[in-house]
Amino acid sequence: MDTKLYSIMEWLFRLVCVNFLWLLFSIPIITAIPSFYAMVSIIDKWRNETDNFSTFPEFVTEFKKYFWKSYINGFLHLVIIGVFIIDFFILRSTGNENLVVVSYALLTLAILFLTITFYAIPLSIKFQLKYYKILILSIIIIMKQPIRSIISITIPIFSIALLLIQTGFGIIFLGSLTAFFMVISTNVGLKKLYGNQISIKSTVEPQSS
Incomplete structure (x- = not known):
């Protein structure tokens, strides 16, 4: 029991630290995306017991490594999700029943793409x-674990709610809580797909066809 409690406290400390770095590197606002990628990468290494590194220098390295890649992929996802949501509100405000049905179809696509993004980043x-x-x-993993996927995408909503209810407590876990569950859900999904046939460590590159 003491060992389990120690592990929980250690992870809480780690999430607070990496969340602070994410916030620090996100101060210019536009760097929030590569900063988030760096945070996910650090948490993934911790989950795979690759922790023989200093957190701050490694975060800087990962931030630089994924700087442009994160914008190309992450920004595209944000734009697509944003367009779906904006169209949803526009069509819903028309009052036309046929368009309202279409608007909810767009909202469903936005949620689906948000779930895809949840796995695509890790x-x-x-x-x-x-x-x-x-x-x-990402789609295959969603199909493999639909319930877990639905639960996982509620984590960002929970983080925002926590920020509104308990601002101080919410800030210290604002991004790291979401990143943590992204990594866990992705690792579980990969295990379901590949079992023990391949390693899921971040250094492994599966064969591409």
Whole structure:
């Protein structure tokens, strides 16, 4: 019991530290995306017991490493999700019943793409695969664990709610809590797909066809 409690406290400390770095590197606002990628990468290494590094220098390294890649992939996802949501509100405000049905279809697509993004970020960090293959693998994982996927995408909502209810406590886990569950859900999904046939460490690159 003491060992389990120690492990929980250690992880809480780690999430607070990496969340602070994420906030620090996100101060210019536009760097929030590569900063988030760096945070996911650090947490993924911790989960795979690759912790023989100093957190701050490693965060800087990962931030630089994924700077442009994160914008190409992450920003595209944000734009697509944003367009779906904006169209949802525009069509819903028309009052036309047919358009309202279409608006909810767009909202469903936005949620689906948000779920894909939830897996695509850790996968793009773990594996050197083409963008469309990352999307396909994300969809396969969603199909493999639909309930877990639905629960996982509520974590960002929970983090925002926590920020509004308990601002001080919410800030220290604002991004790291979401990143933590992204890594866990992705690792579980990969285990379901590949079992023990391949390692899921971030250094492994699965064979591409």
